[in-house]
Every structure is written in structure tokens, then in C-alpha cells.
Amino acid sequence: MAATLRYRPLNLARWVIWGTTALIMAVLPIFFTQGFAITLMSQMGVAIIFTLSYNMLLGQSGMLSFGHAVYSGLGAYFAVHALNMASKGQLWVPVSLLPLVGGLAGAVFGVLFGYVTTKRAGTTFAMITLGIGELVFSCSLMFPDFFGGEGGVTTNRVFGKPFLGVTFGPAVQVYYLIAFWCLVSMALMYAWAHTPLGRMANAVRDNPERAEFVGYDTQKVRWYTLIISAFFAGIAGALGVINFEIVTAENVSAVRSGGVLLAAFIGGVGFFFGPIIGACVFVYFVVALSDHTKAWLLYLGMFFMLMVMFAPGGIASLIMMQVQLVARQRFGRIWRHYLAAGASSLLVLAAVILTVEMTYKVSVDSSGGTLMKLFGVEFDAAAAGPWAVAIGLWIVGGWLFNVTRKRVSQVYGEIQAEFQQGRP
């Protein structure tokens, strides 16, 4: 069976997937016209490039980096200075090609720092990246001329004469610029995974010793991979400059490095499209949720913990599990149980939100009274009633979720057992 696998139809599917992706990116601003939605999508585009570049290290090459923001951040700083010089006429670089400046800066620092970090793999690599991250962050405070000190470096993306009516003033023009670079970067990073270097990066991830005994210097494989990854991180950094028109020390900070790790894990590092999903979810948490609640970081942390505990392969692996069930015609047997588990998990979610928001109101935000509004209902967070509701939701939701969750894993186990026995 396996030997007769055909690869031609897959190539067609690939064109369909990339074409659809491009189409979706092109039409999104037509449906989401508010300024907020455009900004959100622009940030998602930047995050997709950054997270995919990160996963070249983590998922593809087995390198856990705690300092990837160094490359996007330094790329951003070089891009912002290039943009300021360009607007003064000291340098010729159009805004549309600014990402290349960031990418090259990222790659140059990839050459420098990567030479040191990739000498070792595993935990040692992770520790050195942490050190380099701290080093660059402290440099950003030591050299205010380049890094702009506390206030950062500001810029203006609109300068010179418009080219074919494009000034990059309106947010939607910036969105399309980001979408273009996002699509190109995605395609290039996907292509990289299917080159000799990309495949040997997988081999080095799986078994570095064996890679040495088929003729490969594992340090070089890691180093070259890191340089390419840093290039794409720099592109993301420069696009962030165009989007926000400011770069601060936060761009090279450990918080930013940790964020991309979270995004990659949430999406799933085992599949190419995992980090794309992860980046979108992460940006949604950071941008959209932070508008609704002060406790957004708490929700993000809880979500991350749940993912690591119950779906360590991320959202992508959950999707691929369903694809397998659909492809082998078992989905009809399990979707009702999914529905039940989903409904009961909504009860638990309501319990979480109610508890967290009331706690916030009472402990942090009570200066203006303890009256609050949640899901369109107004109530007093200090009263006993709402707390009783929360406790009730916890008990009922928790019990229902536990029952339905067990049912799902039981049915899923049965189906997997059938696959094991080789039934179609």
C-alpha cells in the first residue's frame, strides 16, 4: 500500500492551499473594515512570520531558544534607523523593501550570536540563548544613541512622493504590505523545510549523533538554520516597525522571546501550519482580550498550561487528529461526544471567568464600588449570590466536563484500537 503512494495529487493540493491562503489574505480587509480589525490582522501577519521563524529552530531542528526576540528586535532597530535615514534622504530604501533591511540585520546577528549559541545543543543551547537575550537587552539600556533609551526610537513610515498612489499612510495599505511579506515568508520557510539543509535539520533534531556519522557537522546544520531563521525574524521585526512606527527595548526583551515560544507551543510545533494558528491565537489574546479584561495575561497563562497538559502537540495536532477521523469515516461516531464535552467545558469556562473577574473587582478594582457587569448582567461582586453561582458552576460544570471528557477519550480510544487492528 505505502509503496504505491502517489505524490502528484498532493502537489495540486499544495497549490490549492497556497492559493486559498493568498485569497483569504487578500479579501479579509473587505469583510473586516474597522481600524481595530485591520490592526489586529496586521499584527497577526507579523506574528506569523516571527513564530514560523521560531519554529524553524524549535519544531524543525529541536533547538529551544529563549532569545529569539534578539533577532527580530535588532532587525527592527536597524529598520527604524534605515527608515529615518531614508526620510532624510541619506539612504535609498523604499518602505516596501524595508523588511529586507531588518532581515539582513537579523541574519548578520544570527551569524555572530549563532556561532556561539549553536556550538551546543539541548539545554546548553537554551541557556546560552537566554544569556545572549539578557546581554542584548542590557545593551539596549547602555547605548541610548542607537536604542533610544527608555522612550525607544520613533519614525514616520510616510515620506517622499506616493508611488502609484501608495503612501503607506492608511492602515489597510500597511496590512497589504505585511500580507505580501507574510505570504512570501511562509512560502520560503515552507520551501526551506524541503531542502537538504531543512531535512538534515530534522535529522539533527531526531538524532544528532547519527547525523554526524552520515557526514554532517551538526553544529553547522544548527548554525546555518539559525541564520536563516534570524533572517525571517528580522523581516518580522521590520514589518513591526512599519506597523507601529516605534521600537523600544521591549522588542528585544525576554518577554517577547517568551511570547513567541508560547505562540509556537499553543499552535503546535510538529506541523508547519501549527505556528500560524498559534500566532493568530496569541495575538488575539494579547490585543483583543486585553481590551476586554485586565486579567488577559492570567487567561493566556491558563490556556497555555491547559494546552501543554492536555494537548502537548498544540492546536495543530488536535486538528490533525480530527482529519484522520474524518478521512477514515469515524467522525460521525464521536462528534456528539465532542459537542457534549464542549458544552460542559463552556460551563467551566464561565466559572473561571466569573471567579477571576469578581476576584479582580474585589481585590484590585474596588475603589469605584464593587458593582460590575459581565455577560450583560449587572451584579455586586462583594455579594454572596454571585459567588454562590460561581461555586455552583464549578461543581456542576466540573462534574459534567469530567464525565463527557472521559466519554470522548473512551470513544477515541476505541476508534484508535480499530485502526491498530488494521480495519479500514
Next chain:
Amino acid sequence: MTTNALQLEDVRKSFGNTAIIRGVNLAIPKGERHAIIGPNGAGKSTLFNLISGRFPMSSGSIKLNGEETGGLKPFQINRKGLSRSFQITNIFHNLSVFENVRCAVLWSLGYRYSFWHRLDSLKDTKLRAEEVIDSIGLGHLRARPAGLLTYAEQRALEIGITIAGGADVILLDEPTAGMSRSETANVVELIRRVTAGKTLVMVEHDMGVVFGLADRISVLVYGEVIATDTPEAIRANPAVQEAYLGGLHKDGPEDGHA
């Protein structure tokens, strides 16, 4: 005088104060099938690790086709035409059988660290990989992740990865370890087929395999080669019988290796 495929001169290796390899001399001519036998703890695997560059020697000289390889890294020695297998299966678990073998042919076909070639467009790597997969009898499993193969299949893949790069000196570390009798017979056939015309050095516990395959045998005891000769002469050698073959009968042939 023709150069030997492998030439070891007074090779020594100590870990701390413990001498594991204590002055090994060995000359293996091109095209020979050479077996290294000896009791557990004699240093056979350590010797392989020295030859393949996994550990540095403490002193001595190792020449591959007349060229000194002491102090070189494993990948440098591999590029000079020496390839090895491992006693404990050492494959790329998450990659398919096909990808495992393709990884093993990339360097030898000159693709190095290329990120400008598309793998699937490289006909030569595909052909070479297919050829190797067919020769190790895993053609029907080419798309299966290597981690899901049976033990015997993984051992065959291990040999496939070892020979795929076209090295002319092949080191096999206990290729039949842990196999049933019929599986062992298959592997012997496989080794004979894929190492035809190459220099083969192997460490092996199964005396049937050793005496069936080897042109010459070296006996390693406590880090020293006590005899190197043809199978018949080794069988007749009283010192060998005393040091090794006799002991083997007392302990049982399958003793000590999992």
C-alpha cells in the same frame, strides 16, 4: 606495497586510570571481511568508537586508506569513506524509512548544506535512496516512520543508513544482536550482498555469523589483540580457545548482551 583499508598502530585508550585499549595493531587490506571477536568488556565497541572518531585516542595512529584519521571528527572520517552502524539502533525515529536513507546519501552526492535545492527534484538522491531501500528489503515500508518499524526492520534500516553514502570501509557493530535464528540468517545474507567489494569490519557475538562471513578474525582480550588469522587457524589456536572460545562455552553464547 598496496595500502591497507585500515591500519591501526599501537592504538591506546584510557578512561581516567583505566586502560581499555592497550596497544592494538591491526592491518586490514582492501576488500577483506574482518571480524573482531572477544569476551564482553574486551573493548570491541571502544575500538570501533576510536576508529570512527566517536572518542579521541589516547595515543597511537589510525590510517584510513593510508591517511591518518586520528583527531578527526566523525563527520570528517565519514567523508573520507568510512561508515559505521551501532550496536544500539541509531536511526532518525520521526522520519520515514525513505527520509532516513535519503539523509544518509545527501552528503555523498554533494548537496552539503544546500538550502537552494528542492529535495523532491533531486532525482539522483531519490534513485540512490530507492536502490538502498530495495537492497535492504524495506521497499514496502518506505513511507513508514522509522520509529514504528519492528526491531529486525530497524536493524536492516541501520545497515541501510550505514551503506547508503557509498563508503568503502564499513564498520558493523553487532548487526545480529538480539535477533532470532531466521532473522540472523537474513541479515547475514543482507550483509554479504550490500558489502560486496567493500572492506567490512564487524564486531559480532554470534560465532556462526563470524565463521560464516569473515575472511580473517582478530581476537581482542582485555584491550589487546591476541591473534589475527583465518577462521580455521583461529578455531585451532589454543590461546584463543583458552581466552575466549572456552570461556564462551562456560557462560553460554548469548550471555551478557541484550
